[in-house]
Amino acid sequence: MSDMKSGMTTTRERLLETACQIVRAEGVGRLTLDAVARASGVSKGGLLYHFPSKKDLIAGMVHYLTERFNDGLERELRKESEDYPAGSSANGRFVRSYIRSTFADAEQMGEISAALLAAVVTDPQLLNPLRERQREWQRRIDDDGLAPALATVLRLAADGLWFADLFDLAPPKGEQRARVLALLERWAGGGQKP
Amino acid sequence: MSDMKSGMTTTRERLLETACQIVRAEGVGRLTLDAVARASGVSKGGLLYHFPSKKDLIAGMVHYLTERFNDGLERELRKESEDYPAGSSANGRFVRSYIRSTFADAEQMGEISAALLAAVVTDPQLLNPLRERQREWQRRIDDDGLAPALATVLRLAADGLWFADLFDLAPPKGEQRARVLALLERWAGGGQKP
DNA sequence: ACAACAATACGGTCCAGACGGTATAGTTCA
DNA sequence: TGAACTATACCGTCTGGACCGTATTGTTGT
Numbered sequence: 001m002s003d004m005k006s007g008m009t010t011t012r013e014r015l016l017e018t019a020c021q022i023v024r025a026e027g028v029g030r031l032t033l034d035a036v037a038r039a040s041g042v043s044k045g046g047l048l049y050h051f052p053s054k055k056d057l058i059a060g061m062v063h064y065l066t067e068r069f070n071d072g073l074e075r076e077l078r079k080e081s082e083d084y085p086a087g088s089s090a091n092g093r094f095v096r097s098y099i100r101s102t103f104a105d106a107e108q109m110g111e112i113s114a115a116l117l118a119a120v121v122t123d124p125q126l127l128n129p130l131r132e133r134q135r136e137w138q139r140r141i142d143d144d145g146l147a148p149a150l151a152t153v154l155r156l157a158a159d160g161l162w163f164a165d166l167f168d169l170a171p172p173k174g175e176q177r178a179r180v181l182a183l184l185e186r187w188a189g190g191g192q193k194p
Numbered sequence: 195m196s197d198m199k200s201g202m203t204t205t206r207e208r209l210l211e212t213a214c215q216i217v218r219a220e221g222v223g224r225l226t227l228d229a230v231a232r233a234s235g236v237s238k239g240g241l242l243y244h245f246p247s248k249k250d251l252i253a254g255m256v257h258y259l260t261e262r263f264n265d266g267l268e269r270e271l272r273k274e275s276e277d278y279p280a281g282s283s284a285n286g287r288f289v290r291s292y293i294r295s296t297f298a299d300a301e302q303m304g305e306i307s308a309a310l311l312a313a314v315v316t317d318p319q320l321l322n323p324l325r326e327r328q329r330e331w332q333r334r335i336d337d338d339g340l341a342p343a344l345a346t347v348l349r350l351a352a353d354g355l356w357f358a359d360l361f362d363l364a365p366p367k368g369e370q371r372a373r374v375l376a377l378l379e380r381w382a383g384g385g386q387k388p
Numbered sequence: 389a390c391a392a393c394a395a396t397a398c399g400g401t402c403c404a405g406a407c408g409g410t411a412t413a414g415t416t417c418a
Numbered sequence: 419t420g421a422a423c424t425a426t427a428c429c430g431t432c433t434g435g436a437c438c439g440t441a442t443t444g445t446t447g448t
Contacts (some may be wrong), residue, residue, distance in 0.1 A: 011422085011423085018294040023368075027315070027317065028314065028315050029315050029316060032406085032407060032408085033200055033407080033408065033409085034406095034407080034408095042423080042424085043423075043424045043425060043426090044409095044424095044425090044426095045411095045412095045423075045424065045425075045426090046422080046423050046424065048409080048410090049421095049423065050422095051407075052409090053408080054407095054408065054409090055370065064249070116361065117314060117315075120221070120222065120311060120361065121221070121222050121223050121311075121315050122223060123221070123223075124221060124362075127361060127362070127363075130361055130363065131361075131362060131363055131364065134363040134364040135364045137364070138364040143256075148370070148373070149233070149370070149373040149374050149376070149377040150377065152366055152370065152374050153351050153355070153374055153377055153378060154351075156350075156351040156352075156355050156374070157347050157350040157351040157356030159351075159353075159354035159355035159357050159358060159363070160349070160350030160351055160352065160354030160356075160357060161350050162354075162357075163354060163356070163357035164350065164353060164354050165329075167310065167314065167321060167325075167440070168224070168321070168325060169324065169325055169328040169353075170325065170328040170329045170331070170332040172346055172350075173317075176318065176343070176346065179342070179343040179346075180343050180346050180347055182225075182343070183344065183347055184347060185212070205397080205398085212445090226433060226434085227431085227433075227435080228432095228433075228434090236397095236398075236423065237398060237399040237400065238399085238400080238401095238434095239398060239399055239400065239401095239438090239439095240397065240398040240399070241398090242398095242434095242435070242436090243396080243397060243398060244397085244398095246435090247434080248433090248434065248435085307397090320434075348414090382428095
């Protein structure tokens with residue numbers, strides 16, 4: 001699917017990132033084509049050259065950021081594999097990677113949230129690519145060598161943190177956040193019940 | 195707190211519930227004053243009498259549904275108190291109530307979600323009442339007699355389920371959902387520390 | 389008891405502005 | 419030469435909200 005060449009920041013990517021920034025800074029309601037074009041230093045015609053409609057722009061945001069998160073997840077997973085060289089007690093590796101990806105890069109989670117909100121407002125179906133990915137992640141979580149309910153609980157807790165951050169609903173900060181992360185990692189580390 | 199006269203469903207409440215239904219059925223983007231008025235069988239002038247602006251309407255939704263959820267939570271908490279008559283091993287009571295309230299009434303959670311989305315789109319500050327409540331809940335969760343990180347993890351998992359339901363991001367269904375609930379309740383049930 | 393008045397709860401109409409999208413004509417660079 | 423834009427003008431639609439009217443139900447002064 002990805003037809004990008006690779007490397008330097010293209011205008012297309014700049015437009016997508018600008019769109020995210022607008023959502024995060026001014027709210028979903030202020031995401032207009034004119035605003036994105038202006039803030040990107042691109043004419044409206046230029047924007048519409050890359051994204052023929054607003055839906056296309058938001059679909060682009062969802063796709064771009066979903067794949068970005070997925071790339072980060074795979075990277076985290078490879079780091080795990082190095083720590084546990086042989087395929088020995090590697091149960092919970094995917095869940096740990098998922099948790100770390102969610103907790104680590106608040107910036108990136110904020111960008112995904114922006115795309116998420118923009119999509120829901122405009123047309124919920126635009127979330128389908130993310131939904132598909134999430135189902136895939138859930139399959140890998142189910143098949144990660146942990147007790148199935150435990151694995152899902154850990155995923156939900158990570159998502160819950162994302163949720164709390166997204167809407168600023170009493171998200172754990174600082175010390176408490178670190179303790180929560182440590183606890184989740186511990187449970188995902190050795191697959192035995194407390 | 196409640197300054198309403200009491201009893202019968204007022205036009206005001208009907209408007210609030212209609213607004214929720216529109217959001218849930220047609221999406222946040224379709225929440226317009228005209229649509230709410232029409233679907234409520236009320237003229238636009240009538241709607242504007244009760245809620246002078248769209249912001250006021252959405253603020254009303256947030257307040258109304260937040261208090262509704264809180265009422266359900268307190269009810270759940272009282273049921274817990276009956277089960278554990280004396281103040282014996284009642285650790286985790288609040289957390290259990292929170293979990294049950296979140297899992298039990300999907301309908302109600304859907305309505306809160308509608309208000310949440312409407313608020314975020316229009317003006318994130320409209321969420322402040324809910325944020326305040328959530329901070330209060332978090333305080334009670336911290337002070338529920340469980341290990342602090344554990345309690346917060348359980349809350350986050352419950353919120354994560356809400357999140358998954360809200361955006362339809364691979365939410366656990368049926369059997370799996372029941373097992374997740376059971377596990378969370380079990381962890382919130384015996385609050386022993388080492 | 390009755391007029392005068394006010395508050396509540398709407399119905400109906402209208403409009404300025406914003407937004408998405410189209411169209412068109414010109415420009416820069418590989 | 420064509421892809422990747424810039425610049426600008428324009429249109430149809432929708433929406434929030436202002437404005438005005440009106441019926442019903444108290445309330446108050448006398």
